[in-house]
Amino acid sequence: MKLSGIIANTGEWLSGSGPHDQIVVSSRVRLARNLKGKPFPGWAKKAERIAVLEEVRGAVEQLPEMKESFSEKLEDLSPLEKQVLVERHLISREHAAKGAGSAVVMNTAQTLSFMINEEDHLRMQAIRAGLQLDEVFAMINQTDTELEDSLDFAFHNDLGYLTACPTNVGTGMRASAMLHLPGLVMSEQVNKIINSVNKIGLAVRGLHGEGTEAMGNLFQVSNQTTLGEAEEEIIGRLNKVIHQILEHEQNARQILLQQRAETLLDQIGRAYGILCHAHSITSKEALNLLSFIKMGVDLGLFPSQSRLQVDELFIETQPAHLQKGLQAVKLGSEERDSLRAALIRAKLKQMQEPEIGKIPITPPTSNTTTSEES
Amino acid sequence: MFCDVCKSKEATVFLTQIVEGKMQKVNLCEGCSKEKGVNDPTGFALADLLLGLGAAQEIEKNPVGIRCPVCGFSQADFKKTGRLGCSACYDAFAEGLSGMLKNMHRGSVHTGKVPAKLASARRRSQELAVLQAGLVKAVKEELFEEAATLRDKIRVLELESEQESSTAAGEPVPMNRITSLPQSLPAAEEAVSAPKPRKKP
Numbered sequence: 001m002k003l004s005g006i007i008a009n010t011g012e013w014l015s016g017s018g019p020h021d022q023i024v025v026s027s028r029v030r031l032a033r034n035l036k037g038k039p040f041p042g043w044a045k046k047a048e049r050i051a052v053l054e055e056v057r058g059a060v061e062q063l064p065e066m067k068e069s070f071s072e073k074l075e076d077l078s079p080l081e082k083q084v085l086v087e088r089h090l091i092s093r094e095h096a097a098k099g100a101g102s103a104v105v106m107n108t109a110q111t112l113s114f115m116i117n118e119e120d121h122l123r124m125q126a127i128r129a130g131l132q133l134d135e136v137f138a139m140i141n142q143t144d145t146e147l148e149d150s151l152d153f154a155f156h157n158d159l160g161y162l163t164a165c166p167t168n169v170g171t172g173m174r175a176s177a178m179l180h181l182p183g184l185v186m187s188e189q190v191n192k193i194i195n196s197v198n199k200i201g202l203a204v205r206g207l208h209g210e211g212t213e214a215m216g217n218l219f220q221v222s223n224q225t226t227l228g229e230a231e232e233e234i235i236g237r238l239n240k241v242i243h244q245i246l247e248h249e250q251n252a253r254q255i256l257l258q259q260r261a262e263t264l265l266d267q268i269g270r271a272y273g274i275l276c277h278a279h280s281i282t283s284k285e286a287l288n289l290l291s292f293i294k295m296g297v298d299l300g301l302f303p304s305q306s307r308l309q310v311d312e313l314f315i316e317t318q319p320a321h322l323q324k325g326l327q328a329v330k331l332g333s334e335e336r337d338s339l340r341a342a343l344i345r346a347k348l349k350q351m352q353e354p355e356i357g358k359i360p361i362t363p364p365t366s367n368t369t370t371s372e373e374s
Numbered sequence: 375m376f377c378d379v380c381k382s383k384e385a386t387v388f389l390t391q392i393v394e395g396k397m398q399k400v401n402l403c404e405g406c407s408k409e410k411g412v413n414d415p416t417g418f419a420l421a422d423l424l425l426g427l428g429a430a431q432e433i434e435k436n437p438v439g440i441r442c443p444v445c446g447f448s449q450a451d452f453k454k455t456g457r458l459g460c461s462a463c464y465d466a467f468a469e470g471l472s473g474m475l476k477n478m479h480r481g482s483v484h485t486g487k488v489p490a491k492l493a494s495a496r497r498r499s500q501e502l503a504v505l506q507a508g509l510v511k512a513v514k515e516e517l518f519e520e521a522a523t524l525r526d527k528i529r530v531l532e533l534e535s536e537q538e539s540s541t542a543a544g545e546p547v548p549m550n551r552i553t554s555l556p557q558s559l560p561a562a563e564e565a566v567s568a569p570k571p572r573k574k575p
């Protein structure tokens with residue numbers, strides 16, 4: 001299967017649905033594995049890396065869940081194609097920078113992806129829409145168990161799965177959720193939340209930028225530690241914290257609606273106005289304004305059918321996605337900014353015009369009626 | 375160019391230092407350089423940045439000049455990159471790693487998933503460790519009957535693992551403490567077998 005065929009479609013994690021998917025954009029679990037007795041990719045010689053690549057790629061392609069898949073060596077992908085995969089969170093930036101001896105394999109639904117010879121011999125991840133960490137872990141755990149039959153993973157009786165970096169040793173697992181938190185950012189509570197979550201061995205960071213500077217109000221919550229706890233315990237802890245953040249976000253939105261409704265409507269309305277009429281817009285401005293529109297959809301100000309279109313714009317306005325139809329030419333940033341503006345205008349034109357002005361009495365996102373004293 | 379630490383923001387702070395004659399470059403974003411307290415561009419190691427402050431110091435707890443016997447990775451390489459060369463490096467640099475792992479994680483022993491084909495071997499090696507500790511104690515306290523029972527159990531387990539490793543494609547990475555039996559074991563065997571004939575007559 002060709003990459004162009006896969007990236008023509010939105011990934012299941014974006015178009016699909018899941019619990020709390022208004023605030024939790026996606027859930028992801030990644031496992032790091034290495035082959036027994038082989039040097040890690042960063043220290044291996046080219047021939048050793050290529051041998052590992054062949055062995056791992058063969059095993060991955062044999063998996064029943066990978067019957068319909070895309071598999072390519074990094075050296076055979078164009079810089080633009082690699083960047084598209086990065087923007088879809090299917091490979092890491094580090095992996096995109098790799099040359100000979102590295103490969104990527106993914107299924108057509110884009111729910112499972114495998115990076116071969118990134119920092120470790122194999123990094124595999126499952127990703128789905130909404131808050132589904134347990135389901136996503138079950139998926140990748142099963143894949144890992146199937147791979148055990150054909151691959152011998154480096155495993156230490158005391159330290160568990162061995163990884164190139166000691167920060168990943170043990171479970172080799174990084175579980176994360178991407179959250180959209182405009183309410184907490186607007187009410188200036190987000191740094192407080194970040195600090196308290198960081199204290200308990202979990203990390204919150206902006207998807208693009210830190211703290212209140214996070215573009216598009218998108219944050220990623222993940223586990224920091226991998227040794228000393230079983231996979232299920234780590235995910236349980238993460239789930240608990242995400243539910244708390246969710247509740248705080250819902251409360252923050254509720255309070256904004258009750259106390260600062262005019263400001264909120266003004267900002268959503270202005271965002272819509274600018275996006276409908278701009279002819280040049282940077283990625284940063286676009287993400288920040290789209291975040292208001294996304295919240296507007298959550299609050300019922302926009303028809304709910306617009307949700308997917310808005311969510312897609314978060315990805316489609318990223319630099320490489322903008323250019324993916326134009327493989328041959330590399331655009332300058334000014335050209336990209338006008339292309340981005342045109343794309344957004346066209347998409348918003350398809351959407352039913354919102355009724356910004358009527359404040360919903362009970363916003364559909366909120367299931368909490370009590371407002372916190374703050 | 376992206377920051378070497380968070381890998382998401384544009385690097386604005388560029389540091390260069392010479393480590394053992396080799397030039398090493400680190401690129402950081404504003405936030406990470408502040409967070410890591412890099413105000414002295416000459417006094418840091420990448421290991422500190424990637425693994426947390428104090429990591430380089432921990433690494434230095436390894437015997438000077440040590441290298442991984444399997445892949446040749448050196449302590450300097452570890453300090454420089456914050457990464458290891460191969461699986462065997464975890465044993466080669468165990469001394470420096472143990473403190474670091476303790477600071478970095480919530481525990482020092484893996485309690486999660488075990489590959490199915492290694493599960494029985496791992497369980498056995500854990501049992502063996504317990505039995506061997508018991509044997510040493512029994513011998514010390516001159517409980518020879520108990521020592522004999524323990525020794526027999528150990529032999530059964532060892533035989534099982536020998537059989538399994540000769541048939542299984544992937545033998546487990548042995549735990550350090552079971553590859554070499556305690557020094558006292560030969561003595562224990564003598565002690566265990568010696569009293570037996572005396573009982574019979």
Ligand SMILES: [Zn+2]
Pocket residue numbers: 377378379380381382383402403404405406407
């Ligand atoms: Zn940084």
Ligand SMILES: [Zn+2]
Pocket residue numbers: 442443444445446447459460461462463464
């Ligand atoms: Zn090594």
